[in-house]
Amino acid sequence: MTHWIIAPVVLPAIMAPILLMGARHDMVLARIFSIASTVALLGIALALTTMVSDGTILTYALGNWVAPFGIVLVADRLSVMMLVLTAVLALAVLFFAIDGSDRDGRHFHALYQFQLMGINGAFLTGDFFNLFVFFEVLLIASYGLMVHGGGPARMKAGVQYVVINLVGSTLFLIAVGMIYSVAGTLNMADLAVKVPHIAAGDQALLQAGALLLLLVFCIKAALIPVHFWLPGTYANAPAAVAALFAIMTKVGAYCVIRLYILAFGADAGAATWLAAPWLLPAALLTLVLGMTGVLAARRLGQLAGFAVIGSMGLLLTSIALFTPIALSAALYYLLHSTLAGAVLFLIADLVARRRPGHEDGLSVAPGFTQLKLLAGAFFIAAIAATGMPPLSGFIGKLLMLDAALDSVHAAVIWTLILGTSLIAIIGFGRAGSTLFWKSTGEPGSFPEHAEKNSLSLIAIGLLLAGCVGLTLFAGPLTTYLDATAEQIFATDQYIEAVLGNTVLPGGSL
Amino acid sequence: MEFLLSSAVGLLTAAGVYLVLRARTWPVVLGLALLSYATNVFLFATGRLVLNRPPVISPEALAYTDPLPQALVLTAIVISFAMTAVIVVMALRSFLESGSDHVDGEDQPVPAENRESTEGRA
Numbered sequence: 001m002t003h004w005i006i007a008p009v010v011l012p013a014i015m016a017p018i019l020l021m022g023a024r025h026d027m028v029l030a031r032i033f034s035i036a037s038t039v040a041l042l043g044i045a046l047a048l049t050t051m052v053s054d055g056t057i058l059t060y061a062l063g064n065w066v067a068p069f070g071i072v073l074v075a076d077r078l079s080v081m082m083l084v085l086t087a088v089l090a091l092a093v094l095f096f097a098i099d100g101s102d103r104d105g106r107h108f109h110a111l112y113q114f115q116l117m118g119i120n121g122a123f124l125t126g127d128f129f130n131l132f133v134f135f136e137v138l139l140i141a142s143y144g145l146m147v148h149g150g151g152p153a154r155m156k157a158g159v160q161y162v163v164i165n166l167v168g169s170t171l172f173l174i175a176v177g178m179i180y181s182v183a184g185t186l187n188m189a190d191l192a193v194k195v196p197h198i199a200a201g202d203q204a205l206l207q208a209g210a211l212l213l214l215l216v217f218c219i220k221a222a223l224i225p226v227h228f229w230l231p232g233t234y235a236n237a238p239a240a241v242a243a244l245f246a247i248m249t250k251v252g253a254y255c256v257i258r259l260y261i262l263a264f265g266a267d268a269g270a271a272t273w274l275a276a277p278w279l280l281p282a283a284l285l286t287l288v289l290g291m292t293g294v295l296a297a298r299r300l301g302q303l304a305g306f307a308v309i310g311s312m313g314l315l316l317t318s319i320a321l322f323t324p325i326a327l328s329a330a331l332y333y334l335l336h337s338t339l340a341g342a343v344l345f346l347i348a349d350l351v352a353r354r355r356p357g358h359e360d361g362l363s364v365a366p367g368f369t370q371l372k373l374l375a376g377a378f379f380i381a382a383i384a385a386t387g388m389p390p391l392s393g394f395i396g397k398l399l400m401l402d403a404a405l406d407s408v409h410a411a412v413i414w415t416l417i418l419g420t421s422l423i424a425i426i427g428f429g430r431a432g433s434t435l436f437w438k439s440t441g442e443p444g445s446f447p448e449h450a451e452k453n454s455l456s457l458i459a460i461g462l463l464l465a466g467c468v469g470l471t472l473f474a475g476p477l478t479t480y481l482d483a484t485a486e487q488i489f490a491t492d493q494y495i496e497a498v499l500g501n502t503v504l505p506g507g508s509l
Numbered sequence: 510m511e512f513l514l515s516s517a518v519g520l521l522t523a524a525g526v527y528l529v530l531r532a533r534t535w536p537v538v539l540g541l542a543l544l545s546y547a548t549n550v551f552l553f554a555t556g557r558l559v560l561n562r563p564p565v566i567s568p569e570a571l572a573y574t575d576p577l578p579q580a581l582v583l584t585a586i587v588i589s590f591a592m593t594a595v596i597v598v599m600a601l602r603s604f605l606e607s608g609s610d611h612v613d614g615e616d617q618p619v620p621a622e623n624r625e626s627t628e629g630r631a
Contacts, residue, residue: 129581136588143595152607159534159603160612162596166541167529169592173548173585180578181555 002051005060005075007044008083008120012037016113023109031098034109038094041116042087048080053480055487057497059126067498068190072126074498077484078331082123082254085335086247088466089342090116096346096459097240100451104149104238111148115141115244122251126498127187128179128213131255132172135220139165142248145241146233157236164229168219171212178209189498192262192491196269203270210264214275217259220252221312224285231293231305239349242301243342249312250338257319257327262491265322279320280409284416287313291420294427300351300360303431304344307385310424311337314417318400321407328485329399332478336392336470340384343463347378350456351435354449362434366442369449375436377460382428384467387421392470397421399478514554521547534600534610541596545589552582 015037023030052058052075060073094112102108118138125131143165147158180186182202183194198206215226222230230249234242256275264274290310297303315337318330352360354368380391387393397417404413470477487493521543528540556575564576604610 129584133584133588136592140591140595143599147599147602150602150606152603155599155603155606156613159596159599162592162599163529163537163541163612166592166596167544169588170541170544170548173581174551176581177548177552177555177578180581181557186577 002058003060004044004048004051005058005073005124006062008041008048009073009117009124011040011044012113012117012120016110016117019110019113020107024107027103030109031102034112035091035094035098037113038087038091038116041120042084042091045080045083045087048075049084051075052077052080055483055493057487057494059497066500067126068185068187071130072187072498073124074126074189074494075124076494076497077480077487078254078257079123081331081335081481081484082250083120085250085338086116086119086123089247089338089463090244092459092462092466093240093243093342093346094459095462096243096456099453099455099459101149101238101240101349105147107144108148111141111144112244114138115145117141119247119251123254126189128191128259129176129186132169132176135172135251136169138248138251139169142241142245145244146237148238148241154236154238157232161229161233164219164226168216171219172216175209175212175216178205178212182206182209187498188259188262189495192265192267192495193499195263195271196267198269198271200270207271207274210260210271210274211278214256214260214278217252217255218282221249221256221316222252222286222309223279223282223312223316224289225282227286227289227309230309231302234305234308234345235299235301239301239345242304242345246308246338246342246345249308250315250334253312253315253319253330253334256316257330257488261322261327261488262494265489265491267491273322276320276322279316283313283316283320284412285313286310287317287416287420289313291424291427294424295430297427297431298362300348300362300431300435301345303362303427304341304348307344307424307428308337308341310420311341311385314397314400314420317413317417318403321404323403323406324482324485324489326400326403326407327488328478328481329396329403331481331484332392332399332470332474333396335477336384336396336467339463339466339470340381340393343377343381343460343467344385346456346460346463347374347381350374350453350460351378353451353453355446362431364434364438364442366444366446367440368446370453371436371440373457375432377457377464378432378436380464380467382432384464386424386428388425390471392467392474395471395474510558510560514550514558518547518551518554521550532611532613534604534612537612538593538596538600542589542593545585545593549582549585549589552578552585554578 019030019033058075062071115138118134121134143162146161147154182205183191185191219226260275264271290306290313293306294303297306315330315333318326348360355365358365384391384393387397404410525540525543528536556578559574562572562574563570564574
């Protein structure tokens with residue numbers, strides 16, 4: 001049992017109070033601590049990657065209480081991959097934030113570390129009550145980050161965001177209660193053992209609970225019909241926070257992958273593949289709505305929000321097929337869409353700051369400072385986000401289309417993915433040409449933007465380099481992701497690793 | 510007792526859902542509080558309703574009540590209590606900044622002096 005597994009939760013949990021109490025008045029110190037902590041998180045995540053890359057599943061029983069009675073953390077390939085992604089994104093976004101926007105309000109860095117603690121915990125936990133607790137940790141931090149800097153529009157969007165998430169938390173608890181009342185366990189591996197033996201009379205409670213839980217994860221993942229909170233929230237949140245939130249939708253996707261393959265997957269008796277018939281239509285509708293929203297958006301920030309919704313639809317379409325090959329494609333697209341979605345929010349913010357009066361509205365206005373540089377960055381980001389060759393979005397979509405060939409719904413999925421890609425290309429093309437090309441010929445000028453924002457540009461460069469890296473190393477990466485997907489579908493390994501020899505004889509309570 | 514408990518959960522949930530769907534923030538906050546009460550009572554029932562039984566091992570006990578839901582409810586109470594405080598503060602701040610306590614804030618125009626101070630950050 002290695003103690004490194006709990007480090008991604010403990011480190012930010014210690015760092016945040018230090019930032020809150022020790023570095024409250026000293027912004028330089030706070031920035032140094034915050035970056036050091038995030039770099040350390042990346043290091044830990046990479047070290048964990050080397051430990052799990054041979055297929056071992058590490059478990060950590062808190063207080064040495066054995067599962068299923070104690071709380072257990074589990075690190076397998078999927079969890080650790082999400083940790084690495086979180087750390088990479090968090091580091092790049094932090095560079096953007098320390099370029100000035102962390103001064104807009106108080107305690108940015110402390111909230112940021114709490115946010116990372118919640119996200120990391122959600123990826124590592126092995127039981128779904130602690131999943132609820134870590135969801136709350138990351139949500140509470142996100143409420144603070146969301147209204148960082150204040151302002152009426154942001155507070156209004158913040159209140160709506162809190163209300164929808166509190167309702168989500170209520171549903172989460174009810175769902176946990178329903179599942180616990182029939183399965184008698186909160187441990188995911190133990191649940192996977194017990195679900196096939198649930199009596200027929202209790203199936204209704206179990207399945208209703210599981211589907212309610214799916215609804216909660218779909219709220220997080222912004223799937224139709226519970227997607228409506230996302231565009232307003234992301235467009236009104238500070239850019240650095242919106243970019244970090246790109247990983248939060250993926251927390252929902254991660255939970256769907258984890259729970260609905262492990263506990264409600266192939267061996268779940270009457271509840272076999274419980275999520276599939278609900279998830280696929282919702283995901284396809286989300287894909288259409290998101291990409292149509294890209295075309296209809298009037299602000300760049302809104303456009304980025306709808307691009308995130310569309311990418312979540314695409315991601316969950318591939319997950320909803322519930323095959324290893326489709327899951328591997330989905331994981332590749334997950335890595336890509338997190339980076340590509342985040343960079344769009346950062347670019348939108350830099351553009352908005354340079355166009356006082358117009359902000360990031362898709363309107364023709366005079367040219368602004370660093371126009372060519374930002375236009376180039378937007379061009380690359382748009383190529384990645386729409387899935388045009390040669391960047392990673394293209395490879396991700398290609399892998400998904402290939403994986404969907406075996407599905408009975410292949411025709412629908414192909415039509416919608418290709419059709420929405422075209423709509424997205426038109427939407428991004430229209431936005432880019434309005435903002436960058438038409439603007440150059442316009443008479444008049446904005447006041448010279450004094451800041452060079454070099455750190456922000458480095459952050460954007462890092463995220464774009466991530467997309468390029470995903471493209472260049474697509475070969476080894478897909479091999480690794482294939483192994484990850486196979487490990488997720490080999491649920492026996494997970495159960496064996498968590499419960500070890502303590503597997504209790506299954507049976508109804 | 511089963512009827513009492515289930516009707517309490519049902520009533521609290523119904524009232525909570527109704528209030529959450531109101532247009533102003535204060536009823537919404539009350540609705541969220543009622544929903545969390547309903548959830549707490551519901552969670553308590555997931556361990557089955559048992560009267561006068563200890564939750565921890567004792568030599569005299571003939572039967573036990575499930576201790577786990579009690580721990581869950583305790584966690585849920587703490588979290589929902591803190592969340593109610595957060596949403597009250599945010600609703601108040603939103604009202605003070607925009608001059609409207611509508612959840613979508615669209616019933617009254619925003620006073621001009623407030624709009625000035627935050628221009629460019631929207």
